[in-house]
Structures are given as C-alpha cells and as structure tokens.
Amino acid sequence: MTVALFDSGIGGLTVLDEALSVLPEENYLFYADTLHVPYGSKPKEEVRRYIMECADRIMQEDVKALVVACNTATSIAISELRARYQIPVIGMEPAVKPAVALSRPNGKRVLVMATPLTLSQSKYTELVARVDDQGSVDSLPLPELVQYCEQLIWDREVIVDYFTAKLASFDLDQYGTVVLGCTHYPYYRKLLEEILPRHIHIIDGSEGTVKRLQSVLQENNLLGASTHPEIRYMCSSGDEQYVQKMQQALSFLRSRREVRTGN
Numbered sequence: 001m002t003v004a005l006f007d008s009g010i011g012g013l014t015v016l017d018e019a020l021s022v023l024p025e026e027n028y029l030f031y032a033d034t035l036h037v038p039y040g041s042k043p044k045e046e047v048r049r050y051i052m053e054c055a056d057r058i059m060q061e062d063v064k065a066l067v068v069a070c071n072t073a074t075s076i077a078i079s080e081l082r083a084r085y086q087i088p089v090i091g092m093e094p095a096v097k098p099a100v101a102l103s104r105p106n107g108k109r110v111l112v113m114a115t116p117l118t119l120s121q122s123k124y125t126e127l128v129a130r131v132d133d134q135g136s137v138d139s140l141p142l143p144e145l146v147q148y149c150e151q152l153i154w155d156r157e158v159i160v161d162y163f164t165a166k167l168a169s170f171d172l173d174q175y176g177t178v179v180l181g182c183t184h185y186p187y188y189r190k191l192l193e194e195i196l197p198r199h200i201h202i203i204d205g206s207e208g209t210v211k212r213l214q215s216v217l218q219e220n221n222l223l224g225a226s227t228h229p230e231i232r233y234m235c236s237s238g239d240e241q242y243v244q245k246m247q248q249a250l251s252f253l254r255s256r257r258e259v260r261t262g263n
C-alpha cells in the first residue's frame with residue numbers, strides 16, 4: 001500500500017521531500033496534473049473538475065492515504081474529496097496560524113504568498129479571520145512563480161527581479177513572517193531569504209501537513225514499515241520526460257535538505 005501525494009505539478013514534491021525525512025518507511029506515489037498546470041489562475045469550477053479526475057485515477061492504485069500537496073486544490077476541493085473516498089485525505093493550507101503566533105509578540109505583520117485562486121477562496125479568508133483578530137495579515141498572489149518553477153527557471157537575476165518588483169509596495173520592516181502558501185514556492189526560498197530583511201521568518205505548510213499525515217496513519221494503524229520503500233511518479237499527460245523532471249526536482253530538494261540539516 002502506498003501514500004499518494006497530488007499536485008498540479010512539481011510543487012508537491014516539496015511536501016514529499018518532508019515526508020521522506022519524517023516517514024522514510026512508506027511507499028509513495030506522486031501524481032502531477034501536467035495536462036492542466038497551473039491551477040492557481042484558472043476558474044474554480046474548471047480546476048475542481050481536474051482535481052476529481054486526477055483523484056479518481058489515483059484511487060485506482062493501491063493507495064492507503066491521499067495527501068493533497070497543493071494549497072489551491074485543498075482550498076476548493078478538500079471536503080468533496082473527503083466525502084468521495086473511504087481512505088484518509090490530508091489537505092494543506094497556508095501556515096497563517098503559526099505565522100501570526102511568531103510575528104505578534106514582536107508587533108509585526110504577516111505576508112502570505114499564494115496563488116490567486118487560493119487567496120480568493122472562503123477557506124482562506126475564514127482562516128485569516130479566525131487566527132488574526134488584529135488585521136495583521138496581508139496577501140500577495142504570485143501566479144508567475146508557479147510558471148517559473150514548472151519551466152525550471154532558477155536564474156537568480158530573473159527571480160530576484162521578480163520578487164523585488166512584487167515586494168516593492170510593501171514596507172518589509174513591518175513584517176515578521178512570510179508564509180509560502182503554495183507548494184511551488186519553497187524552491188525559491190533561498191533567493192527570497194537573500195532579498196528579505198534578516199529578521200523575517202519564512203515558513204511553509206509542509207511540516208504541519210506531514211505531521212498530520214503521520215498522526216492520521218498512526219490513528220488508523222496504517223504506518224508502513226518498508227525496508228526498501230519505493231517512489232513512483234505519474235502524471236496526467238503520461239509524459240516520460242516530465243517524470244524525469246520530477247525525479248530531478250526531488251533530487252535537488254533532497255540534496256539541499258542534506259546541506260541544510262545534515263540528514
């Protein structure tokens with residue numbers, strides 16, 4: 001049995017990277033909707049349909065839990081997915097709550113970066129209303145960053161110029177935390193660190209999501225114990241080259257983690 005992770009593209013691999021460190025004895029299936037990426041700038045109903053098609057396809061495999069490794073897909077379809085399948089479905093949302101907890105003691109604001117679709121959903125606005133009673137959370141849609149990531153554009157100058165332009169209207173000294181509310185964005189974390197003032201924390205939702213996966217597997221007696229765990233890749237276009245791209249992207253994330261944490 002396998003844990004499936006689903007995203008529009010290679011973004012969800014940032015969650016798989018975390019899962020491999022916390023739950024190394026699981027088998028994983030990573031599924032990308034290459035036919036329809038990006039999700040974040042398309043109409044909600046259209047994206048909802050794509051998500052259901054992909055999830056139905058994933059369920060034909062031997063899956064014991066589904067991680068929706070995509071903030072956009074979670075924000076528009078998580079309830080429907082949970083109602084549709086018998087297995088546990090774990091979603092993810094921008095880490096606004098821990099960000100507010102980090103920034104508030106210092107009187108600082110929070111900046112949430114995510115796709116336009118995520119930021120326009122009631123799931124997001126209700127989350128912000130719940131955890132922020134002082135109006136200290138601002139949002140910044142970054143749809144182009146998903147495209148850069150899918151095209152494997154890591155060019156320092158292009159990305160730094162992009163971030164600089166997008167952040168130009170913000171007084172960054174007022175902010176204590178930046179939330180990466182899209183699973184594609186952590187690929188650019190290092191470049192963002194270079195641009196932001198040093199006091200700003202950058203957080204994403206992958207740690208919380210994988211913790212949740214771990215406890216759900218535990219509660220349901222589903223924890224794996226594979227001595228030779230496998231990672232399988234699938235994509236909606238069936239494109240073999242994209243599978244290679246996913247493998248390379250994950251290797252990049254794994255090697256960067258080794259440098260960062262030593263494991």
Ligand code: DGL
Nearest residue numbers: 011039040071072182183
């Ligand atoms: N990676 C996805 C997310 O976390 C979606 C990006 C997209 O397809 O626009 O929101």
